[in-house]
Structures are given as structure tokens and as C-alpha cells.
Amino acid sequence: MVPRPDVVDHILPYIDAPLVKVLTGVRRCGKSTVLAMVMDELRSRGVPNDHIIRYNFDSLEFDDLKTARALYGAIRERVAPRAADSATTYLFLDEIQEVEDWERVVNSLMADFDVDIYVTGSNSRMMSSEISTHLTGRYVTFRVFPLSFREFLAFRRAAGENAEEGAGDTRRALADYLRRGGFPATALGGFSVEEIYAIVRDIYNSTIFTDIVRRNQIRKVDQLERIVRYTFDNVGRTFSAAAIAKYLKSQRRAIDEETVYSYLDKLERAYILHRCRRYDLAGKEILKTQEKYYLADTSLRYAVLGYDPDSVAAMLENLVYLELLRRGWEVFVGKVGDAEIDFVATRRERRMYLQVSQAIGSAQTEEREYGRLLAIRDSHPKYVLRTDDFAAGGHDGIRTMHVADFLLSDEW
Known part of the structure; x- marks a missing residue:
């Protein structure tokens, strides 16, 4: 072990x-x-x-x-x-x-x-x-939870793969972790990515059909699976039950909003999904609409929907969200006026704000990612996490870190 x-x-x-x-x-x-x-x-x-x-x-x-x-x-x-x-x-x-x-x-x-x-x-x-x-x-x-990034690296070393010591090696390993996920059963067997997804599909199927369909006597399984695919495809985006109902109606699958909420609740109770509520930083209240959902493991998306390079940004968010939960933080999506902060994380008297970006390729994107954090007028730590190259140093008190470094850091 x-x-x-x-x-x-x-x-x-x-x-x-x-x-x-x-x-x-x-x-x-x-x-x-x-x-x-x-x-x-x-x-x-x-x-x-x-x-x-x-x-x-x-x-x-x-x-x-x-x-x-x-x-x-x-x-x-x-x-x-x-x-x-x-x-x-x-x-x-x-x-x-x-x-x-x-x-x-x-x-x-x-x-x-x-x-x-x-x-x-x-x-x-x-x-x-x-x-x-x-x-x-x-x-x-x-x-x-499934394996953290730190545990994923430990499992790789135990399997006889090269230990990731340098920053470049660790960052390449992050891309591998994002695609392969952290289910322990897939981490030690030397499996290919496709073999991993076959294992994860079996985990997904047993959860859906044993813990949800059979236990709750759900008859419209196709309806449930369409909701699953919608949520998996919209990780990191706010949406409502009304949006899902409208989407299914466009596919000639009529469903009411209460049934959508019921299915989402069952997926959450089977630990397939995590619900992330929004928090209004100005009004200091938790909002009850337009929530986000994240997956128990990134490999679930790819096992069910297939790999899509356009999903990487959302899956990076997913990794950061899960790591915050592992370490005991309560996590919200932040609302600042009409803008959104990816994560507001609290733990007892502590708080921090995080923006997660795959890459910042323009001054406009930089302004968006950093500007939203600068609009928060308090002294709690603020982070922009990214996977591209960036200049060392701070940005008006905002710390910039590579996602891999943040996941491995003991400083927070």
C-alpha cells in the first residue's frame, strides 16, 4: 500500500x-x-x-x-x-x-x-x-477524495516511474494528472489513458445504476444520463435547473425544474458531483441561484464525454476546487457586482480569493483576472493560478503561482 x-x-x-x-x-x-x-x-x-x-x-x-x-x-x-x-x-x-x-x-x-x-x-x-x-x-x-496531486506523484514513484523533482517535470505531471485523474485503482497499474477511462466508466456506471437508479427506483434513466452529460460538459459554469430543463426541451425531453433539482441532488449524494454555491461579497450572503458543479474526479468527464482540449481550463478549476476541499476549506463562487471570482475559500477566521486561468495571453485577459481581485478591498490573500509562463513577483499584492505549485504548497 x-x-x-x-x-x-x-x-x-x-x-x-x-x-x-x-x-x-x-x-x-x-x-x-x-x-x-x-x-x-x-x-x-x-x-x-x-x-x-x-x-x-x-x-x-x-x-x-x-x-x-x-x-x-x-x-x-x-x-x-x-x-x-x-x-x-x-x-x-x-x-x-x-x-x-x-x-x-x-x-x-x-x-x-x-x-x-x-x-x-x-x-x-x-x-x-x-x-x-x-x-x-x-x-x-x-x-x-481521490488522490491529490501530491499523492498522485507518490503513487507514480511507487510504480517505478521517474520522480518529478524539477519544476518542468512537476508541471508536465500536472497535465498527466488532469487527464488521468486520481482514482487509486488507476494509478499503480501502468494503464494507458484509454484503459484508465474504461476503469473509470465502470466506476461511473456502478455509481449511477447502483447508488442512484436502483436505490431511487428511477425509471427515466435516459433523462438522468442527459442531465449528467450536461453538468459534466458545463463544469465551472454557473447554470440553473431552468437552463437544464430548457436544454432538454430542445432535445424533445420535457422535464420540470423540480425533477432536475432532484436528479442533481442524487448525483451530489452519490459523491459524483460537488455543488459550489455563490457568495455575494458586497451583500455578504450566500445566493441560492446559478450555482456551479464540479466533479469528484477530472477523469470522470473524459471517461464519459471523451477528451476535449477546450475543457482543460474548467478541469484546472476542478483540481483547485477539490484541493481546497481536501484541506478543509469551505468554497464558494464569489460575486463582486457583475463580475465573478472563481473561488472564495474560508476556514474558520481565514479567507482567500483565487482566480484560475489556463493561460493569460493578452492584456485584456490579464486585466480581467487581476482586476477582479483588485476590486476586493480587504487584506486577505489573493491568488492568480495559471499554467503558462509568467514573470516572477507580485501584482499589486496579488500572488501569481503555477497551478502545480499551488497544489503542492504547504503555505496555505
Whole structure:
């Protein structure tokens, strides 16, 4: 296993805390491997193997344990004999959403035994809004994302590829990362780009048809897929449900706005999409219209729609957006009058503003990218992130960085 300390280190402080540790994220983002890393950490601390119990509910091995009563009975048989030695038993329940009323099982186990519980899941039943009604005050969530750029480089080194040491090498690797994406399953196998997209299409299909269509009993699958293609093709652009409804009507696929919103919500709850709301910097309020959507991984766009060089600018935005989320920032699209700031990121009392550009090829583009940030009259950090060549130094207090350098930076 290639270590993922940026993920695991957030979980380790909660070992033995009386809280259910809930790991969520899109399918195949590495949640199961993160569980294995936590298990290895426990063994390194001297926890014996017979006090570490794992169930993976994607496996047929546990197919008869997908009711609350059956699972509780099976775990009780394994945990009860260990209760006499007064040592904690560590339970790892992978893809727990496959178990009916799993929350009841977890609550009962925590009440009846000395257990430390870790669960993973990949759909709406693992959203905080759903869990909070069943595990009130007794859980902590960790969002697991596909590989960051830093992790992508580490996986490449582990696979025996040349380590990216120089700036030129790192920046070439960024282009590779953008096209190949960060699903761990594709990072170590020496796959071609087309082979990667075949794997990612399978991830996409299993998510759409298992976590959305089957679970929500959706009959108009073609309608859902057209909405998916629309959102994938409009990453980084603000749009409304009305715009999608109008687009589908032009294709002779009538749909009302509420149904569009319902489908977008289901895609978000399956962790395929991330919704980025707009924030009015003048009025200091979150706006409820014209949101943006970003993908769980850039490879999803290319696997579903094919590669298009014109999409690179939007996918760079997508990379920056995901990295901000990984590091715990809350992210909005900024509104300044009639202008738009790509990202307003906040974390506790901190804030920063970011513009992302593939290239700045004219004075007019430079004025647009920098001018919007200069219009913000506060002292919070401001960045223009780009992938072309630029002169070193600041620009009236605005820091210019290559996207690759920003993704790898520890300064923010």
C-alpha cells in the first residue's frame, strides 16, 4: 500500500474516542485502503489481530448479514468472548450502507460492548444529514477524495516511474494528472489513458445504476444520463435547473425544474458531483441561484464525454476546487457586482480569493483576472493560478503561482 498520510493522519487522533468514525466518498476513492492503514496503525500499537474485526459488505462472503439483526448477532458472537479481557475490540465495517438499518447495529454495539467502530459508505445514506438522525452526537465524519496531486506523484514513484523533482517535470505531471485523474485503482497499474477511462466508466456506471437508479427506483434513466452529460460538459459554469430543463426541451425531453433539482441532488449524494454555491461579497450572503458543479474526479468527464482540449481550463478549476476541499476549506463562487471570482475559500477566521486561468495571453485577459481581485478591498490573500509562463513577483499584492505549485504548497 502507498501511504496516504494526508488522509490517515486526520483519523488517528480519534482512535478510541467514543465516536463512530464515518468515512465517505465516491466509489473507489480509497476508503477501504484507508481502513487497512488504520488497522496497520493499531497493530503497530500492539493491538492483537483477534481484536481487529473487518467486514466488507461489497463481498458475497457477507451477503447474509445485510439485515440489522443478522449483523448484530454475527458481531456479538465475535466480540462477546473478548469482553472478559477488558480490551477494546476494533470494528471496521466497509460499505455499510448495504446493510439495512445499519445505524441501529452501530448504536447497539456501542451500548453493549467496548468497541471502537469505523465505517465507510458511498451513497446518500452516509451523508451527514442522514446519519445525524440516527447517530446523534456520536460520530465524526471524514471525507475521502481521490488522490491529490501530491499523492498522485507518490503513487507514480511507487510504480517505478521517474520522480518529478524539477519544476518542468512537476508541471508536465500536472497535465498527466488532469487527464488521468486520481482514482487509486488507476494509478499503480501502468494503464494507458484509454484503459484508465474504461476503469473509470465502470466506476461511473456502478455509481449511477447502483447508488442512484436502483436505490431511487428511477425509471427515466435516459433523462438522468442527459442531465449528467450536461453538468459534466458545463463544469465551472454557473447554470440553473431552468437552463437544464430548457436544454432538454430542445432535445424533445420535457422535464420540470423540480425533477432536475432532484436528479442533481442524487448525483451530489452519490459523491459524483460537488455543488459550489455563490457568495455575494458586497451583500455578504450566500445566493441560492446559478450555482456551479464540479466533479469528484477530472477523469470522470473524459471517461464519459471523451477528451476535449477546450475543457482543460474548467478541469484546472476542478483540481483547485477539490484541493481546497481536501484541506478543509469551505468554497464558494464569489460575486463582486457583475463580475465573478472563481473561488472564495474560508476556514474558520481565514479567507482567500483565487482566480484560475489556463493561460493569460493578452492584456485584456490579464486585466480581467487581476482586476477582479483588485476590486476586493480587504487584506486577505489573493491568488492568480495559471499554467503558462509568467514573470516572477507580485501584482499589486496579488500572488501569481503555477497551478502545480499551488497544489503542492504547504503555505496555505
